[in-house]
Amino acid sequence: MKDRSLSSIEAVVDAHLCTGCGVCAYLSPDTQAMSDVKHIGRRPLPIVGVTGPTTGAAVAACPGRRLEHQPGALEGAPFDGEWGPVLALYECWSTDPDVRHRGSSGGVVSAISAHMVTSGAAVGALQIQASRENPLRNETVLNTTYETIVAAAGSRYAPASPCERLDLVEHAAGPCVVVGKPCDIAATRRAAELRPALAQKVGLTIGIFCAGTPSSAATEKLIRDLDVDPAAVTQVDYRGEGWPGRFRVRTSEGPAGSFSYAEAWGGTLTKNRQWRCLICPDHTGEFADLAIGDPWYREVTDDEPGRSLVVVRTERGREALRAALADGALAGEELPLSRLPESQPNLESTRGAVWGRVLTMRLLGLPTPRFLNMPAFRLWWKLPLRGKLTSTAGTWRRMRARGLWRSELETTGEPT
Numbered sequence: 001m002k003d004r005s006l007s008s009i010e011a012v013v014d015a016h017l018c019t020g021c022g023v024c025a026y027l028s029p030d031t032q033a034m035s036d037v038k039h040i041g042r043r044p045l046p047i048v049g050v051t052g053p054t055t056g057a058a059v060a061a062c063p064g065r066r067l068e069h070q071p072g073a074l075e076g077a078p079f080d081g082e083w084g085p086v087l088a089l090y091e092c093w094s095t096d097p098d099v100r101h102r103g104s105s106g107g108v109v110s111a112i113s114a115h116m117v118t119s120g121a122a123v124g125a126l127q128i129q130a131s132r133e134n135p136l137r138n139e140t141v142l143n144t145t146y147e148t149i150v151a152a153a154g155s156r157y158a159p160a161s162p163c164e165r166l167d168l169v170e171h172a173a174g175p176c177v178v179v180g181k182p183c184d185i186a187a188t189r190r191a192a193e194l195r196p197a198l199a200q201k202v203g204l205t206i207g208i209f210c211a212g213t214p215s216s217a218a219t220e221k222l223i224r225d226l227d228v229d230p231a232a233v234t235q236v237d238y239r240g241e242g243w244p245g246r247f248r249v250r251t252s253e254g255p256a257g258s259f260s261y262a263e264a265w266g267g268t269l270t271k272n273r274q275w276r277c278l279i280c281p282d283h284t285g286e287f288a289d290l291a292i293g294d295p296w297y298r299e300v301t302d303d304e305p306g307r308s309l310v311v312v313r314t315e316r317g318r319e320a321l322r323a324a325l326a327d328g329a330l331a332g333e334e335l336p337l338s339r340l341p342e343s344q345p346n347l348e349s350t351r352g353a354v355w356g357r358v359l360t361m362r363l364l365g366l367p368t369p370r371f372l373n374m375p376a377f378r379l380w381w382k383l384p385l386r387g388k389l390t391s392t393a394g395t396w397r398r399m400r401a402r403g404l405w406r407s408e409l410e411t412t413g414e415p416t
């Protein structure tokens with residue numbers, strides 16, 4: 001019988017609801033450590049010798065079990081609050097041509113993070129980058145110089161747990177930027193509410209738009225599809241060097257192959273996302289100061305320089321963006337708010353579908369996350385009949401295929 005109240009971290013993982021953010025490992029380091037479970041994602045596993053469930057702050061901050069806007073937080077928000085708080089919308093790019101070229105979109109996440117440090121507003125940026133030990137995996141680092149911050153440019157469409165190293169932020173000499181996916185940022189915000197020492201050091205949060213995290217096995221499959229042995233790989237890039245940029249693999253002999261973004265994301269990565277991402281209503285960093293994604297409201301040609309869509313969600317975010325523009329770290333212009341849903345129509349319909357998927361899980365007696373003050377029903381209602389049926393009856397089929405009634409870790413057959 002599943003624990004429907006999700007009262008422990010183990011129950012969240014068991015119910016396939018863990019996002020892999022790592023906040024439980026930060027808040028409860030004596031009981032949990034993050035590990036990569038190849039066919040699923042990063043998961044908190046009990047430290048050897050620890051018995052009994054992990055509860056308390058780790059559970060209270062867990063974004064897998066609960067996401068919540070404070071009552072009134074969306075009052076007056078555009079789009080009836082369905083895109084979270086939105087104060088303004090911009091299209092920008094880094095004025096450093098190298099950063100713009102290497103960034104996933106316009107290198108704006110890197111440019112703002114670096115500007116916060118070079119201007120003295122922050123002492124570092126907590127970021128994800130390719131692991132120095134294993135190029136197929138990711139690591140979390142607190143980068144403190146322009147060079148190291150911009151070297152982490154580029155999205156990594158593979159499991160990453162930025163929150164497991166929030167201790168680096170808590171113990172930093174001054175305020176820091178925290179970069180992460182929407183779930184990572186929601187967890188950071190909640191952890192900061194629970195731990196004042198962390199709150200004092202979180203100077204700015206930047207959420208990247210996210211349609212879901214694929215497993216490490218998906219990256220390995222792409223590499224094998226290029227006829228390359230994963231063990232021989234020295235570098236993997238998922239995007240960048242063009243917009244949207246190609247999935248590229250290098251070995252010690254040089255470039256070993258590539259796929260277009262559409263082939264990599266549409267063909268393999270998207271099919272190997274963890275279950276929790278398929279029932280996530282927040283794909284656009286609603287809990288961040290700034291949320292950044294792709295301005296896909298128009299056709300993009302492969303060789304045009306990248307641009308990023310920037311959603312200003314708080315006054316603190318507005319100030320950081322304004323300063324980066326004023327000092328010339330960024331160039332760009334304000335857009336009408338309507339460009340937001342036009343840029344991400346798939347994310348809008350996904351949010352509607354999520355409402356149907358969660359309802360189906362609930363009706364079938366499975367534990368579900370609580371999403372409070374995150375309106376989605378109207379988007380579900382707007383779906384065509386086929387979309388409504390897929391999000392409910394179709395979900396039942398997907399749930400069976402995923403083995404949602406079994407413990408998530410049991411479904412992999414992997415040693416943990």
Ligand SMILES: Cc1cc2nc3c(=O)[nH]c(=O)nc-3n(C[C@H](O)[C@H](O)[C@H](O)COP(=O)(O)OP(=O)(O)OC[C@H]3O[C@@H](n4cnc5c(N)ncnc54)[C@H](O)[C@@H]3O)c2cc1C
Binds near residue numbers: 210294
């Ligand atoms: C799994 C995933 C799914 C995404 N889905 C969408 C989508 O549906 N629509 C959309 O518009 N954009 C999506 N993005 C975001 C997009 O790829 C860009 O990150 C975003 O447009 C910002 O680009 P940039 O050039 O300004 O950032 P850059 O300057 O390239 O900086 C990217 C930053 O993101 C951090 N980062 C990279 N990978 C991860 C990760 N896995 N977890 C946490 N932090 C990370 C890096 O440390 C770096 O600081 C997704 C990204 C990821 C990782």
